[in-house]
Amino acid sequence: MSGQVANLASGKGHRDENFPVASFLLSAKHRAPVMAFYRFARAADDIADHEQASATDKLDRLARMRAGLEGDAAGAAEALDLRAVMAERGLDPVHAGDLLTAFERDVTVDRCADWAALMDYCRYSAMPVGRFVLDVHGEDRAIWPANDALCAALQVINHLQDCGKDYRTIRRIYLPLDILAEHRATEADLARDHASPGLRDTIVALAGRTRSLLAVSAPFAASIRDRKLAAEVAVIQRLAESLVDRLERFDPLSERVHHRKAEAALLAARAALPMLLRRTA
Known part of the structure; x- marks a missing residue:
């Protein structure tokens, strides 16, 4: 296969993702x-x-x-x-x-013009994942809007955490160009070791919009009939809320935004247990 890469697998598995995938809760x-x-x-x-x-x-x-x-x-x-x-x-x-x-x-496509374009991308890159999981569990499709909001939020969080790496490795920018321009940030800022003031303002602004998505998805877990899936969704919602908080405080180009395992486990337990107990009752 001349000029091509025979195996493109990254070696990444479901345990390497930022959010739970088919956890023991399911x-x-x-x-x-x-x-x-x-x-x-x-x-x-x-x-x-x-x-x-x-x-x-x-x-x-x-x-x-x-x-x-x-x-x-x-x-x-x-x-x-x-x-x-x-x-x-x-x-x-x-x-x-x-x-x-x-x-x-x-x-x-390696650039995103505005928030609407980013949400359109999430319609294909993120929302179908949650919709598939809901279909697997036989859940009512009437709850898709809450799913879509949560899945879009997770996608944007990943983009914000990885904005520097995405630019350095594959020259892709998911941050809306109009919001970068509004805060006087440039593409070159994404290649730096530390975020410029404009890039930090951009990240904080996008974290705020993501928080609005999470407000829409907040009732999602309680609307799911399957008790175990509801608990997993509650965990994901809580982890996402925490990561938005961290993105508003930390620079993803120079500081750790991801949770450490013990911190993530504590957040997960606090989110899952009330849902499991309430559903059992």
Whole structure:
């Protein structure tokens, strides 16, 4: 495969993500389809974010992912595995297709014009993940708006935490350009060891908008029928709220924003236990 990278896998697994993926809180019967969806998403993400692969190679590989979803035996293995799981469980394949649209966009679009454009990206990159998990659990689609707000918030938090790394490694900027300009921040600021005053103001402003999304998703966990899923969503909501607080106080270019394991575990326990106890009662 001349000029191409034979294996684009990053080696990253579900335990390396910023937020829980199919944690022990989920029922065992629901974990398999969620993990199949995660493996599919991880493979596509690794393709889109690879530092050396060409855009043509990436799009070709993502096309194989989509072919697998559509039943082509020559399609990517992760897509064929997910297709089989979805068929067995009667799950809607639209979410996986939407997710691929986001990864295809990552290859061809490396800047975000404004908040509306960022939310449109989240519509494909983040919201389908939560929607799929809700479908796995047979939850009412009427609660999708709360899911969408939480998933969008998680995506923006990840973008803010990784804004320097995204720019340095793949020259991609998810921070809306109009908000950067409003605070007199430049692309070059993302390559620095410390955030400039303008970049800090941009991050704080976007953290504030993310807090508004989390206000919309605050009732989400309580609206979920499945007790264990409700507990996991409560954990994710609490971790996200804490990370927004940290982004308002810390510089992601020079300081640690991610929770340490003990801190995350304490926040998770405090969020999950009341939900589990209330649902049990």
